[in-house]
Amino acid sequence: MTVHRFLVAGTDTGVGKTEVACALAALLAERQERPWVFKPYESGMEQSNVPADAQALRQAAGNWQSLDTVCLYRYRAPLSPAVAAKLERRPASFRRVLRTLHQAEGASMVVEGAGGLLSPLDGQHTIADIAQALRLPVLLVARNALGTLNHTALCLEALRHRRIKVAAVLLSQSAAQADISQKTNHRWLSQTFTNVTFLPPMPFIDAHQKRLTALKRVLSRLM
Ligand SMILES: Nc1ncnc2c1ncn2[C@@H]1O[C@H](COP(=O)(O)OP(=O)(O)O)[C@@H](O)[C@H]1O
Numbered sequence: 001m002t003v004h005r006f007l008v009a010g011t012d013t014g015v016g017k018t019e020v021a022c023a024l025a026a027l028l029a030e031r032q033e034r035p036w037v038f039k040p041y042e043s044g045m046e047q048s049n050v051p052a053d054a055q056a057l058r059q060a061a062g063n064w065q066s067l068d069t070v071c072l073y074r075y076r077a078p079l080s081p082a083v084a085a086k087l088e089r090r091p092a093s094f095r096r097v098l099r100t101l102h103q104a105e106g107a108s109m110v111v112e113g114a115g116g117l118l119s120p121l122d123g124q125h126t127i128a129d130i131a132q133a134l135r136l137p138v139l140l141v142a143r144n145a146l147g148t149l150n151h152t153a154l155c156l157e158a159l160r161h162r163r164i165k166v167a168a169v170l171l172s173q174s175a176a177q178a179d180i181s182q183k184t185n186h187r188w189l190s191q192t193f194t195n196v197t198f199l200p201p202m203p204f205i206d207a208h209q210k211r212l213t214a215l216k217r218v219l220s221r222l223m
């Protein structure tokens with residue numbers, strides 16, 4: 001049986017990682033692959049006690065996993081996990097995260113990062129270390145707006161430096177405002193990084209169901 005494994009990392013926070021990770025999980029669930037999903041660190045739960053990203057992922061994957069295995073560390077502060085952990089005096093164990101993710105060995109899995117690719121998880125580790133430790137190909141989500149040429153190049157350089165496989169890059173327009181860079185970002189990047197797969201860019205789509213359908217269509221190219 002073919003298995004599909006992805007770590008959905010961002011060039012930044014708020015770029016569309018959860019949307020992409022949920023669409024991937026839904027696609028895998030539809031293919032009866034019973035995907036494991038993980039959002040090992042979730043911060044910014046000031047308004048509620050439920051980790052919203054982890055909950056959405058769990059649901060997209062078919063609700064078969066317990067929320068506690070999806071999300072190990074939850075923080076109230078809207079800060080990177082390392083900083084929130086320090087503030088809330090609840091340090092995370094990177095080894096425990098790896099042990100939990102190892103449960104999915106040999107199976108399809110989707111892991112959502114926290115913040116951007118090099119956001120600190122603790123004093124020693126970043127999201128990139130998870131990809132490296134588990135040999136997970138990264139699906140890099142980038143904001144389709146002015147600034148993305150730099151952010152995407154920085155992340156691709158960091159991934160290459162660590163010898164982490166790049167499954168693909170997806171430019172997503174997560175904000176309604178149009179900006180003229182959106183006409184050229186995709187072409188520029190795909191012509192510059194010719195050894196990297198750039199999926200067709202995702203436009204801004206306000207309606208949830210329509211957005212999910214469009215995302216699934218684009219991501220099905222990776223199956
Ligand atoms: N292509 C898109 N069109 C419209 N809204 C989007 C799109 N991609 C993401 N969003 C919205 O942008 C916000 C941030 O996306 P999210 O997936 O939560 O980002 P991240 O997980 O990287 O922080 C969410 O409100 C999400 O619904």
Ligand SMILES: [Mg+2]
Nearest residue numbers: 017018053112
């Ligand atoms: Mg998210």
